[in-house]
Amino acid sequence: MHTPPRVLTVAGSDSGGGAGIQADLKTMLALGTHGMSVVTAVTAQNSLGVQGAWELPAEAVRAQFRSVVDDIGVDAVKTGMLSSAVLVETVAELLAGVRAPVVVDPVGVSKHGDALLAPTALDAVRGALLATATVATPNLDEVAQLTGVRVEEEADMRRAAAAILEFGPRWALIKGGHLAAGHAEGAVDLLTDGTEEHWLRGPRHDNRHTHGTGCTLASALAARLAKGDTVPQAAAAAKEYVTGALAAGFRLGAGIGPVDHGWRRRGTP
């Protein structure tokens, strides 16, 4: 009997289904793995923004994590919205006991600018969470928030990665999706462990249906790591998956629509 690789997301729920836990589980299924979840917070969210957010108690996060890890086991873990300093510290402590690869997406704010992490949690992200990561996947706003490095040109991404690596992840994947057109060739991300450097380049799709890109990239990366890829192989596959999902992104609600996690089944548009 075939048992698919087991991948766990520790993240917030997005009621609109485009980001957070919902994006993670869809991505994990699309990439042939068994997705599992530890919910950290519940958001009331749609294509227009985040209308409310409620954090779970640390005890509930710990209990979900133990239920999954102690019985089922994990081949990779991904973290997303962690909401507060208490939950960042709790999750960092839980991850320290895990041997599987860990992808940390240090989610700070939503696409609409709604805060998904308390400013008081930044120290715990720097001091405890990032060191548990096999790969950390900050976007440019998160890089600025965590390190003070401002990326305006592609070449600045090297300094951003070096500053993130100081906090202890084995690899940094700096996402350049927010680089202004004209300052990058396509949509470019930089993956490096401080020695090797891999530029991940894809075509830019400006169809505005980009809700969930960061969650999707990090989950695809975790899924491929669970399947046994090396970090550079997993990152290349994740970039290809998110690029296809973005190209197929669709209108939903009155605002920013989601990427299409099922694009491979439906065929490329």
Ligand SMILES: Nc1ncnc2c1ncn2[C@@H]1O[C@H](COP(=O)(O)OP(=O)(O)OP(=O)(O)O)[C@@H](O)[C@H]1O
């Ligand atoms: N318009 C775009 N066209 C093609 N690829 C994109 C575009 N925007 C982002 N990407 C890619 O999507 C992935 C996520 O990048 P991004 O910088 O948007 O992350 P994020 O900010 O965490 O996501 P979000 O903006 O959803 O919070 C990266 O691989 C990035 O290069």
Ligand SMILES: Cc1ncc(COP(=O)(O)O)c(N)n1
């Ligand atoms: C619960 C939750 N987690 C994460 C994000 C960030 O999403 P994106 O992938 O668009 O950055 C979000 N909007 N909501």
